[in-house]
Amino acid sequence: MGRARVFVRLLLSAALVAPAALAGTGTATAAAPRIPTLVGIRAAHHPTYDRVVFDFTGGVPSRHWVRYVSSLRADPSDKVVPVAGRAVLAVTMSPTNAHTAAGVSTAPARVAFALPNVMTVVRAGDFEAVTTYGIGLAKKDSFHVFTLRHPDRLVIDVRSTLRTVWKKVWFFNQRRYLANTEPFFTPVLRPVRPWTPATGVMDRTFAGPTAHEYALGLRRLTSKATGFTRLRISDGIARVQLTGGCSSGGSTVTIAGEIMPSLRQFTTVDHVKIYDPRGRTERPWGHTDSIPECLEP
Incomplete structure (x- = not known):
C-alpha cells in the first residue's frame, strides 16, 4: 500500500475517533455524515486549457490529492492500471464513493475525450470511501484544481496550448x-x-x-x-x-x-x-x- 493511501487511512481513522468517544458519555451522537457520491465525469476544451469535471451529489469530497505519477496504481491491489497518453495525472478524492449502497457503479470506470491534451479518464479505485482516477494526457503540463457548489463538483484545469x-x-x-x-x-x-x-x-x-x-x-x-x-x-x-x-x-x-x-x-x-x-x-x-x-x- 502506497504512502498516500496510508495517509488517507490515518485521516479517516482520526475523523472517526470523536464520535466513538462520545458514545460512552451519555452524549447523543450525531448521525454519520453523508458521503458524497461521484455521479459523472465530463471534459471540455477552453482557449488555453482542458477542463475535467467530476460531478457529485451530497457535497464535494473534503480532501483531494492531484499529482503526476509514473504509473497509476489500483486500490487496493496496487497493480498498474494502464492509462493511454504521454503523462498521467492521478486524482484521489476522499471521502467519496463511485457506487450505490447496493454496489452499483454511479460513474464511468473509463471515458475518452477528443480534446487536445486530455484524452482519457480511468478509474483505479473505489474502496472504503476513497476514489481514485487517472487522467491520460498528450503532454505533461501545469494544472489548477478547485471545487464548486450548486452543483457540487471538483474541477481540474490542465493547460492545453498544444498545436494539433x-x-x-x-x-x-x-x-x-x-x-x-x-x-x-x-x-x-x-x-x-x-x-x-x-x-x-x-x-x-x-x-x-x-x-x-x-x-x-x-x-x-x-x-x-x-x-x-x-x-x-x-x-x-x-x-x-x-x-x-x-x-x-x-x-x-x-x-x-x-x-x-x-x-x-x-x-x-x-x-x-x-x-x-x-x-x-x-x-x-x-x-x-x-x-x-x-x-x-
Whole structure:
C-alpha cells in the first residue's frame, strides 16, 4: 500500500475517533455524515486549457490529492492500471464513493475525450470511501484544481496550448459486425501533435471511443494488449510492438483492424508490421503487412 493511501487511512481513522468517544458519555451522537457520491465525469476544451469535471451529489469530497505519477496504481491491489497518453495525472478524492449502497457503479470506470491534451479518464479505485482516477494526457503540463457548489463538483484545469492536427483513428464497430455488414472498423477524428502524429494516433487508439461514439456502437478492441512501444516508421513500413498481452480470443477481428488503417493513413506508410510483447511477428522481413501469431483466429 502506497504512502498516500496510508495517509488517507490515518485521516479517516482520526475523523472517526470523536464520535466513538462520545458514545460512552451519555452524549447523543450525531448521525454519520453523508458521503458524497461521484455521479459523472465530463471534459471540455477552453482557449488555453482542458477542463475535467467530476460531478457529485451530497457535497464535494473534503480532501483531494492531484499529482503526476509514473504509473497509476489500483486500490487496493496496487497493480498498474494502464492509462493511454504521454503523462498521467492521478486524482484521489476522499471521502467519496463511485457506487450505490447496493454496489452499483454511479460513474464511468473509463471515458475518452477528443480534446487536445486530455484524452482519457480511468478509474483505479473505489474502496472504503476513497476514489481514485487517472487522467491520460498528450503532454505533461501545469494544472489548477478547485471545487464548486450548486452543483457540487471538483474541477481540474490542465493547460492545453498544444498545436494539433486532426487524424483518423479506427475503432471496432460492434453494430456493423453483429449485422455482418463490412467494414467492421469505423474511423473517427482525433487531435494529435503534428511532430509525433503516429504516436498520437496510437495513444488515441488505446484511449478508446468517446461516450457519444460508444453509444453509436464503436468499441475499443485491445486483444489483451495494454499499450504499445517501439513505434517507428522507415522505408515505407510502420512497426509497432504491443505490450501487456496479445490474444485474438479466436476472433477474426482484433486490434490489428484498428492499428493498420490508423497508421496507413500516413503518406510515409505503405505497410504495417505488428509485433507481440516478445517482439515476434509472422513476416518480419519484406514490404508486406504482418501480425503476430497471437492475433490469428
